[in-house]
Amino acid sequence: MTTIQPAISEQAVQVWDGRITMRVKVAGAGSPLLYLHPAAGLAWDPFLTHLAERYTVYAPEFPGTSVGDPYAIHQIDDLGDLVLLYEELVRKLGLVKPVVIGQSFGGMLACELAAHFPDLPSALVALDPIGLWTDEYPVANWIATPAGQLPALLFHNPDSPAAQAMLALPDDPERQRAAIAGLVWAFGCTGKFTWPIPDRGLRRRLHRISARTLIVWGRQDKLANVAYAGQFADAIAGSKVAIIDDSGHIPQVEKYDETVQAVGEFLG
């Protein structure tokens, strides 16, 4: 499926007047690429490994989701501040015109960043981003979904090896508890900006995005209906859409090859 995992280093970047230390995983070589992870937290997966073959990938951990620093989240209360914080992070990392890729919650954040700071990204890729809401297609409340029902919500085929690998928990009870608590807390941290309805007005701001944009969506996404792909595309001038067949909410995991191909063609 992919090559060997690259060497991943970690940078700690002080932002928000020193009140938050953002931990950023960095790997690869080439022009910069900022990856914004979904609500469950950052997991280095084959998709990121693939990106690191062509780019220097910068993958920050959302405030509060870094191991040992859970209360960083209490420093940030509203979406406007959150977007400023990420813009500050990009500057402090010294990233000039990075490609910005975000998945789900990270996709929403990527769109917000590109809408607030249109000149920041060289290109924008959003994988099944949340952030829009129409009553016709209510976005599922993943935060309130019992753990046992999450696989069926996230994957078209939750029994597939890729899905199973993503959901696997450590065998050691202590590490297992830490992993579950970490996942629950990550949902809570990101939930500050999505609960109770994951719509903080992004639709009103999408028109400001001027970067080249690709919207990728799993055709069978049960968390956020594929109809939203068209809504994003309609609101972002010149944007392109790639629909991935036989895929749920996380196409880069469930349909890795097809997603990598679509993203690769777009980025050129």
Added chain:
Amino acid sequence: MKISLFAQAPYRYLPEDFEQHYESVCSVPYSLTTREGVYSSIRDFMDELMFGARSGFDALAVTEHGQSSYDMVPNPDLVAAALAYMTEAEGIDVAIFPMGRSLGKSREPLRAAEEYAMIDVMSGGRLVPGLVVGLSYDSSVNNGVPPMQVRQRFDENLELVLRAWTEQTPFAWNGKFSQYPMVNMWPRPLQSHLATWITGIGNPNTMKMCLERGFGFTYLSWFGAKLTGKRIFDRFWEIADQVGVSRNPYRLGFLQTVAVSETDEQAERDYAEHLEYGFRKGLGSIPMEKLGLPGGIDIRGVQALLKDPGDFGLYYQMKTATYRDLVDAGVVIAGSPATVRDQLRTFCREYGIGNLHAMLSFGSLPRHLVMKNIQLFSEEVLPHLRDLWTDTEHQHHWWPERLGGTPGTQHIPANTGSAVAR
């Protein structure tokens, strides 16, 4: 000891197989109800509370739960207000004890402060104000508060409520969650010091706050006091020792479901099916994720609960619990008056409990059996418990003066540094 009649307002006519199909909160279909069923469930609930008032209980206590079939009380202050006026008009000296406007849920905290002030005035100074963080589903699903902000909202709202009750001159409130250019409540409470209670289920941070700041602490022992009581109450008194306050039993309240009949056997015949209904279709049908939505419990708390779920007692079996399970776990104390009073007295004595909240209606229990339970309890149990702690030096500082309490300890303000409890 002070002894309250505690009541919730369950819908009493749910289908037999309810718990196999539905949750009791948030999504529970209203199509399961009838107009008559809703009316009689609420009417009987009010009548039963008033019967308790006339039967010599020290307080009437109710709780807040929105979008719930097991307690149709979206705002306890509506019930408390009706009871305040009724009891005042009848000249009954009973405390009115709403056990929790949920301040983690409230988006209008000043309204909560105003309601309590009104109830205190309407009752002539008989309000015992309870405040509560609030259950996860109620704050976050029913009222849309992000789970991670429930506790912070409670902390901020609590400061506003306490200040609005007592500050003599108008003030501006610039909070994170609410802003008011001028706070100047009319009316203020009649009582110059409202002895405030916080309701909880065992979070040590909540206990510590109560002990440090002079609030009473009410433990709602839904999960079976025989399973959870020792660990919860030992924890409370150990924290009291750490904080350096006296082990005054009057600062601690304990809720217990009680079912009294002529004999132990008759108690089972009278109450078993209704207790099973109550706990299977009520608490047992609240799924765990609705009790602790992600972000609502501190990450360290999540890890602690995963490692040791003991505070949740019988909860995990509640959906299929039998009468015997409920009795064995202490979810209910049932039997003849002698059985019940012996167990209650022993338990309260052992754990230093100075306020007992007896829940005498539950589930589908019909009106006549609720009245029987209240009457037997008030005549044959309550008089045997009241003298508990009278042989000690302890004063009840958490009870209205008009009703024999000696309030006056001002609440200690939160430290600035820990204003946002985590």
